[in-house]
Amino acid sequence: MSKVISAHAVSVDGYITGRDPGAGRGLGDGTMLFDWYFNGDTPSQVFDGFKLSAPSARLFDTLAGRVGAIVAGRTTYDDSDHFGGGSPHPTARLHVLSHRPAPEISERQTLITTGIQDAIAAAREAAGDKDVGLMGGGVATEALKAGLVDEVILHQVPVLLGGGRPFFQELPEHVHLRLLEAVPAPGVTHLHYQVAR
Numbered sequence: 001m002s003k004v005i006s007a008h009a010v011s012v013d014g015y016i017t018g019r020d021p022g023a024g025r026g027l028g029d030g031t032m033l034f035d036w037y038f039n040g041d042t043p044s045q046v047f048d049g050f051k052l053s054a055p056s057a058r059l060f061d062t063l064a065g066r067v068g069a070i071v072a073g074r075t076t077y078d079d080s081d082h083f084g085g086g087s088p089h090p091t092a093r094l095h096v097l098s099h100r101p102a103p104e105i106s107e108r109q110t111l112i113t114t115g116i117q118d119a120i121a122a123a124r125e126a127a128g129d130k131d132v133g134l135m136g137g138g139v140a141t142e143a144l145k146a147g148l149v150d151e152v153i154l155h156q157v158p159v160l161l162g163g164g165r166p167f168f169q170e171l172p173e174h175v176h177l178r179l180l181e182a183v184p185a186p187g188v189t190h191l192h193y194q195v196a197r
Ligand SMILES: NC(=O)c1ccc[n+]([C@@H]2O[C@H](COP(=O)([O-])OP(=O)(O)OC[C@H]3O[C@@H](n4cnc5c(N)ncnc54)[C@H](OP(=O)(O)O)[C@@H]3O)[C@@H](O)[C@H]2O)c1
Pocket: 007, 008, 009, 010, 015, 016, 017, 021, 022, 026, 027, 033, 072, 073, 074, 075, 076, 077, 079, 080, 097, 098, 099, 100, 113, 114, 115, 116, 135, 136, 137, 138, 139, 140, 142, 165, 166
């Protein structure tokens, strides 16, 4: 069965955006969280235009190549200007999890309003033998609560943003992680964990 992966760029104090994110404003004052996509000379084999450092490219492309479908939270969808009617991933279909209708959803996107289990089930179906990527701290938390996350990747950027949307949110119980790999790279440290079961 395909795996469910949560991979986010986070500040050391755990934010996935800076202050004042939103439609037309992206990550607000936290745009440096994505600087490592462009701070090297190794072109990504998956994402056109990304030029990463060699250690980041190896890890990033391995993960991005595994993803066959995405589940994003409604806030990520809205703050990212609905991904222009497509997907944040060049080949993986976007599934948006929300409690409410989304009139702007396109035929290349899928809206799910019946909960995280249904969103991940639909994404697994779309992913075929590939994996499902999660986008958004709220969605990652819901999936962790449901016991549906297999791997957590923190692309940890050496900054204390001091505010923004948090990745880490309240969970009803501990979730134990096992470190698979820690990769220091220019401008980012990649921490790849497996959820222990
Ligand atoms: N740094 C990174 O790598 C990275 C990656 C992804 C996203 N981001 C940024 O992170 C921000 C969003 O993160 P976030 O944690 O605030 O929000 P999020 O996870 O993207 O979205 C949360 C929303 O999703 C919907 N939702 C969540 N669980 C649900 C459930 N079980 N059933 C139905 N709907 C559910 C709800 O929307 P409604 O109730 O409103 O319908 C909820 O308010 C955005 O600004 C985005 O750009 C950063």
